[in-house]
Amino acid sequence: MADDDDEGGFGGLYEDGHWVWDESSGALLFVSDLPPKAVEAVQIPTKAPTGAIEFRDDVDLIEQIRYRRRYQRKLKPGQPDIITLQDIKDIAIYTAPVSILSPMLINMLHLPTTERFLRALILCTAYYLQVAEEMAHRILALETKVRTPDCEILEQEFRENLSDLRVLVAKEYCIMLIGGSDTKKFHHMGPAKKRRSLSDKDARLIETLIRMSVQIVWLALGRKSFNQIELETNRIFKSEIFNAVEHTLKTGYIAQMSTEERSVLLGHCVRHDKKLNTRSPLMNEVFCHREIDYRLMGLGVVKCPQMTTRLQYLWLAVAGKEEYLLKSMVVLGIIGMPRSSFDTMLRPLPQATTEGKSKASVGSRSGYTSQSVASSPSMKKSTLTTQRLYPDIVLPRKSEKEIYFPPSFPDEPEAIRPVSETQRRRWQTRLMKLLYPGGVK
Template sequence: MFGIDDEEEDLGGLYEDGHWVWDENKKQLEFRSDVAVPEDDFAPTTPAIFGPIEFKDDIDLMEQDIKDLVLYTAPSSILTPTVVNIMHLSTTDRFIRALIFYFQYYLQIADEMAKRVLELETKVRTNKSYEVELELRDNLEDLRLLVAKEYCTMVLGGADYKKFHHMGPNKKMRSLSKKDALIFESILRICMQITWLALGRQSFNQIELETNRMFKSQIFNMTEHKLKTNYIAKMSSYERFVLLGHCVNEKQKLNMLSPLMNETLCHRPIDFRMLGLGTIKIPTLTFRLRYIDERLSMDERLFEKNGISLGILGMPRSRFDTMLREIKMTTTSSTSSASMRGKSVSRTSRVSMKKSTMIELKLYGDIDLPSKNYDREWFPNEFPMETIKPTRCNPVQRLRWMARAARLAGKHFSVVRRYRNIRLNMV
């Protein structure tokens, strides 16, 4: 769903800004780019990465998927070749799916808990209330664990992320911690934007606050420091119990782990098969694990056919405009009009009646996680080792974004060099 033909001039072809040479070893023509990108392609972008990032909100493309839309509207300062490559890895795709899955459920449960707290004004809590909230908390912790396992793969340089590790594939180089931080900051902000679009452009502040809390802890939550919502203090004890979980490790600043990392060290019953979903072939999955695995790794083109809801993923493109905003659809109830047959009703009454029966269609359904079923009968003699073949992105798609990123980087660095030369001449 990569409708890029209308912007071919802007993105550039696959073989622009370069030349062809004959490779004697391969006995074939090779294309060599003339756009030189400095080794540390993140160095001049520090203020832009850690400062406010504004994504554009209008484009002319006829058709886009979510990732393409976010990359196209992202500031050129963060759209580097490294970021483009990372955004087209299967590990990153699973990470994004896990984020969307988590936040769809998180926002759903946050609304549910707000209603439950209001109901306490007229109802009495029972043991059943605690059991329900305990299950909701456990579900959220499981989904945070899904995000954590993909994030750990990226941090440790595992799987296809190996060559992007800041200490090199073999982890023997000098640590480029600054560059590593800049890369992750860029990736995280892009993924937040993708998640927001996937969830119908709803609750951006909630998504941003919770993402920063999960990955950086509440002490280093930049969004909270900026907005000063004090949202955690405003939560009731029941909301904190469910939404934050019990894996929050309160330590001094220097020794504090992020809540996301705490999920991997939390002392609670965890089905070890969850850690292999999307990557390892597991011979037996419970209904709950299969439900999670489908949303993590199934081709989104099969979502509608299989009745799977994960934000707007897999929905017909005709339901959205070029910026992936929903084209509002309404329906009217025929019951009231049928009951009025044979009766004399004024035109004004009929119009008001029709308006009152307009029902706005919901964009996507709720997540209904199956209850846990500890399958104690299946316990292998050894852990499964066979991996699932990773999904590959469209190579033409990736190369087009690489061409654009390289050209933008070339323009950016030429401006920086020109600015430095002017300063030197002034001195």
């Protein structure tokens, strides 16, 4: 056998390494002379909690100045100075506890699919709170009035609107679950779905995403009705059986609803199966046996022909440009409103508010004012007296004409709105500094 240093032997030199003979294994091994590549993935030192998570909402003036200088979205030339979903996400990430933040969560929040998901959730939750307030007033009015056939017609319209809005949320949520489109690399079985299932990692990612979504919706709706937002969001994603927030607060708000309120707010697609066969209300809406406009399932992803006024409204709310929301009378919380009417942390300035009681709060008959909820720390956010920041949502009515069916299923994709890559990198850099104050080793 030739010596290892002989060019003709097993130790022949190459540009990036050399071969050596391993006597223990009796095989040739290639030893690379190149330095090891840096690993970009960052591991969280401690596991993220999935229980009660509190965000900071008492940011002092010094931190606000630091946030405005380092992390706030900078306007580009010619860009309108309005509140965008990115602004609300920035506030939520900045005030979130470090224990729930991860590089994967930040990357997932900066995806086009997630942005459509959050905008649909904001619209659905805002309309739910609005209808809940209206139904509370109607139930109180029944003490002195009599129900008429017109009541059924109006409540049926509320029920169908809520169902359609839940479908908008469900279609984006389904994309995340199956790892479709730009969410492939976040699937628990890998982009090709051939790896071993990382169920614990996936559960923690979804839990933190839902908690972050609750905070984003609460900020977008003007910091009001936190408990109602949290309860309803967890219900539609986890069902009544697995609603951890309700199990913790023990409000019993669904049991305290009247029959009419339950029929409108929960819809008729709710199924009460055994625990092992339970689907979330979002999945029930997708597979529900009711008349659903098929174009809702591809809104914002696939170009749909001959869109009605109602579909155009929903498309603009979910996937349209934020500067067109106010011009088109599309209400999406404070998104699209002038940035100058709010402070650094998106709290309304005194001149930005108008007189009037908010219609996004829930009446006493809806079961949210029980003593167990009012005494909890999170309920303090809901009991604060707020004024109306934006008008009520008025959805265009469904067209009485038959749904247009094209000769072939549309396959032309919509133009995907880009997400701010600059903000994503800023939050990743900040997270590195928080997780590793002495630098990444």
